[in-house]
Amino acid sequence: MSDLLAPGEARQLGQNERYDTVAARNSRFAAGEMITVRVRRSDAASIAEFRVPYRKWMRVLDALNWIAENQATDLAYRWFCGSKMCGTCAVRMNGREVLACWEAVEPDMTVEPLRNLPVIRDLVVDRAPFERKVAELEPWLERPVAYAGFPEPLTHKQMKNASKALDCIGCMCCYSACPVIGLGDLTDFAGPAPLVQLGQTALDPRNDAAKVSRSLKLTGIFNCVSCYKCEEVCPASIPIVSQVIEPLKARAVALMPEMAKHSNALRSVVAERGYVDPSALVLRVRGLKALSNLPRVLRLLIRGKINPIKTFLQRRTAASDAARQYLSRGDRP
Ligand code: SF4
Ligand code: SF4
Numbered sequence: 001m002s003d004l005l006a007p008g009e010a011r012q013l014g015q016n017e018r019y020d021t022v023a024a025r026n027s028r029f030a031a032g033e034m035i036t037v038r039v040r041r042s043d044a045a046s047i048a049e050f051r052v053p054y055r056k057w058m059r060v061l062d063a064l065n066w067i068a069e070n071q072a073t074d075l076a077y078r079w080f081c082g083s084k085m086c087g088t089c090a091v092r093m094n095g096r097e098v099l100a101c102w103e104a105v106e107p108d109m110t111v112e113p114l115r116n117l118p119v120i121r122d123l124v125v126d127r128a129p130f131e132r133k134v135a136e137l138e139p140w141l142e143r144p145v146a147y148a149g150f151p152e153p154l155t156h157k158q159m160k161n162a163s164k165a166l167d168c169i170g171c172m173c174c175y176s177a178c179p180v181i182g183l184g185d186l187t188d189f190a191g192p193a194p195l196v197q198l199g200q201t202a203l204d205p206r207n208d209a210a211k212v213s214r215s216l217k218l219t220g221i222f223n224c225v226s227c228y229k230c231e232e233v234c235p236a237s238i239p240i241v242s243q244v245i246e247p248l249k250a251r252a253v254a255l256m257p258e259m260a261k262h263s264n265a266l267r268s269v270v271a272e273r274g275y276v277d278p279s280a281l282v283l284r285v286r287g288l289k290a291l292s293n294l295p296r297v298l299r300l301l302i303r304g305k306i307n308p309i310k311t312f313l314q315r316r317t318a319a320s321d322a323a324r325q326y327l328s329r330g331d332r333p
């Protein structure tokens, strides 16, 4: 039987997930009923399976505690506050990043460590790469003028984005979910969690522009593809893309236009032609150097990914007028 869902079934699944609240999940179990918990163990590089008796309002953390107390005393996992405050208990449950202390159990669940960080043991990951990056970004405030005294003349609007970033509990769920971080050394992207840390002060209007530029240069922020995966999993509901990464990108464009070479080229190609012409974009960003990898150019040609005739004749569509109008609007988000 095929694993693919029919269109109607997919919609139904989406609806089910939407209403799959903690209370709804818990209402499916009776006390004492057995749930299946599979845990990825690092020593055996395999998944260990446990049967755990359900108890009312059981969370993933309660199931892990039961396993550690009754079946696998050497199971390594982290937690501290037990109440969505410290961010230490993040794991992946059935492929989704969650806080173990906040997520209700499911009848059949697989618990794994976060991705994109080295595993120390079982569910415990090494946060050092994140901490090193945050230290490198120096996310603190340097004032260009002396402290104005209390209360400081700041408006809610000025602090809107920075204060959202201040809700971060440093759980690293976003870092684990980010596909660009998953590419490893292929990019120099700092990742969503370090950017949220930086946003706390870089989006504060009191910070020195030279200091903010210094930090932003180290972020590789334009590698972010705005896929919103980070935002989907953030347990603190921080609008990571719209209120942290996009405003940081805007700040980088204003302070260092050369950093946004790719974005600026994309904007001008769309404004001139009304569509994304990949070869025009690459030529604008990399110049004639882009043609030096001939086998790659040929591959792209054969697969129909680029069309030199369209590029060199500078074909335009009717959408270019609307695109130009939109991009020239001063009130664009
Ligand atoms: S929006 Fe950017 S930071 Fe967030 S997951 Fe996607 S690529 Fe990563
Ligand atoms: S931004 Fe959200 S997901 Fe990322 S570390 Fe902070 S709280 Fe966790």
Ligand code: FES
Residues within 6 Å of the ligand: 078, 079, 080, 081, 082, 083, 084, 085, 086, 087, 088, 089, 090, 099, 100, 101, 102
């Ligand atoms: S234990 Fe602190 S957030 Fe889960």
